[in-house]
Amino acid sequence: MPTLTITQTLFDQIVAHARKDHPDEACGVVAGPAGTDRPERFIPMLNAARSPTFYEFDSQDLLKLYREMDDRDEEPVIIYHSHTATEAYPSRTDLSYANEPGAHYVLVSTADTDDAGPFQFRSYRIVEGEITEEDVKVVEAY
Structure with a gap:
């Protein structure tokens, strides 16, 4: 089974x-060195x-981000978003936005949670x- 390996710090930042x-x-996005x-x-x-039901990147912000990643020889390794009322599973809308075949698409569900979780x-x-x-493996460092 494919696996996403992510540091505890990044995991915590996405959840926060x-x-x-x-x-x-x-x-948001988590960039990493290309390849x-x-x-x-x-x-x-x-x-x-x-919106509580869908997300949309600002087109200007996205353009700026991709230029910045190009300059730094990075690529989007993780593209993440949250679902606030449903489980962490891609919706039809999410599928239509998924145009990075090399990326990990992370979903965090904040439905039915309090500040301490579960999520x-x-x-x-x-x-x-x-x-x-895919499996998610949380590590202290790479």
């Missing part, structure tokens, strides 16, 4: 962002939709509309 933006969906599949740089993004943190590969869930 999801909690902070609740009841709206949170979204390594190693998430390193946490980049929380603004949900331009400011779902799940990762998927989405290639040509095909969803494959």
Whole structure:
């Protein structure tokens, strides 16, 4: 089974962002060195939709991010967002946005949680509309 390996720090940052933006969906990217599949740089993004039911990256922010990643020889290793009322499983809308076949798509569900959890943190590969869930391995460091 494919696996996403992520540091505890990055894991905690993604969860904290999801909690902070609740009841709206949170979204962002974790960039890493091109070709390594190693998430390193946490980049929380603004949900331009400011919606509890879907997310949308601001097109200008996204353009700026991709230029920055190009300059740093990085790629989006993780593309994450939260679901505030449903389980951490990609929706039809999420599938339509999934245009990075090499990325891990992380979903955090903040539905039915209090500040201490519990919450779902799940990762998927989405290639040509095909969803494959993968294991998540949290490590102290790479």
